[in-house]
Amino acid sequence: MDNLTQTLQGVPLNHYIWLSAIIFTIGVIGVLTRRNAIVIFMSVELMLNAVNLLLTAFSVHSNDPSGQVFVFFIMALAAAEVAVGLSIIVMVYRNTQSTDINVLNRLKW
Amino acid sequence: MGTSVFYLVAFLSIFFSLMVIFAKNPVHSVLYLIVTFFTFTVHYILLNAQFLAVVNFIVYMGAIMVLFLFVLMLLNLNKENEPLKSGLVKVVGIVAGCCLVVTLIGSLKATAVSDPLVLQNPNLGLVKNLGKELFGPFMLPFELSSILLLTAMVGAVLLTKKEKV
Numbered sequence: 296m297d298n299l300t301q302t303l304q305g306v307p308l309n310h311y312i313w314l315s316a317i318i319f320t321i322g323v324i325g326v327l328t329r330r331n332a333i334v335i336f337m338s339v340e341l342m343l344n345a346v347n348l349l350l351t352a353f354s355v356h357s358n359d360p361s362g363q364v365f366v367f368f369i370m371a372l373a374a375a376e377v378a379v380g381l382s383i384i385v386m387v388y389r390n391t392q393s394t395d396i397n398v399l400n401r402l403k404w
Numbered sequence: 405m406g407t408s409v410f411y412l413v414a415f416l417s418i419f420f421s422l423m424v425i426f427a428k429n430p431v432h433s434v435l436y437l438i439v440t441f442f443t444f445t446v447h448y449i450l451l452n453a454q455f456l457a458v459v460n461f462i463v464y465m466g467a468i469m470v471l472f473l474f475v476l477m478l479l480n481l482n483k484e485n486e487p488l489k490s491g492l493v494k495v496v497g498i499v500a501g502c503c504l505v506v507t508l509i510g511s512l513k514a515t516a517v518s519d520p521l522v523l524q525n526p527n528l529g530l531v532k533n534l535g536k537e538l539f540g541p542f543m544l545p546f547e548l549s550s551i552l553l554l555t556a557m558v559g560a561v562l563l564t565k566k567e568k569v
Binding site (some may be wrong): 305306307308309310311312313316317319320321322323324325327328329331332333336337338340341344347348351355356358359360361363364366367368370371372373374375376377378379381382383384385386387388394398 | 407410411415418421422424425430433434437438441444447448451452453454455459460463464467468471472475476478479486494496497498500501502504505508512516517519520521522523524525528529533534537538541542545546549553555556557559560561563564
């Protein structure tokens with residue numbers, strides 16, 4: 296384990312920010328281009344994970360454990376969010392027989 | 405070996421997260437998302453955040469993804485006839501995403517702080533250190549998160565319960 300973490304030492308902090316930015320953007324593109332509600336939900340999870348990775352990288356960078364505690368809280372929050380969101384999707388499916396978000400246009404305009 | 409492990413795993417996470425978005429079948433999307441979360445676990449191990457690696461492995465890959473798969477099987481959506489958005493909306497979405505990433509990376513280039521990440525304290529991400537932090541200054545938020553989880557559980561049960569007419 297020590298050897299593994301020693302190899303980390305050369306990675307610049309900017310590259311972690313780039314990686315997180317790219318993955319966050321992939322999540323945004325997923326939300327914008329897909330119509331299945333469950334896939335949109337998975338894109339949101341992708342965005343949450345990009346933020347988690349960035350928080351951990353900055354926590355290591357500034358030698359402060361608070362960042363990793365925040366990541367832990369975000370994970371607990373994501374679990375709660377997934378439970379409520381999936382139950383809403385199940386309810387939508389029960390009422391409309393599909394998970395297409397274009398069916399749910401009553402609140403549009 | 406050097407830092408190439410990081411770049412390999414970063415490439416893999418970007419590749420699999422692209423596959424999550426562009427897979428036609430939702431079940432394939434969930435499976436690619438599990439692989440993406442596994443690469444995130446490897447990232448946490450490389451950052452020596454061992455507690456987060458274990459929690460990511462158990463909570464995300466174990467609990468959340470199984471919940472997704474379970475709901476997909478329950479809704480019987482594993483067929484390929486998902487209606488896709490029109491080509492124009494797709495192109496506009498991808499262009500907007502590319503604009504976002506170009507803006508983010510461009511603004512980062514302007515700041516130009518790029519000192520290498522150095523692990524100053526090797527005990528930073530271990531369970532002992534994080535536990536002291538969690539039950540010290542973060543005691544109240546920790547207890548509040550348990551109330552949040554309880555509320556979410558009650559809400560999920562209430563939402564999916566069939567209404568008595």
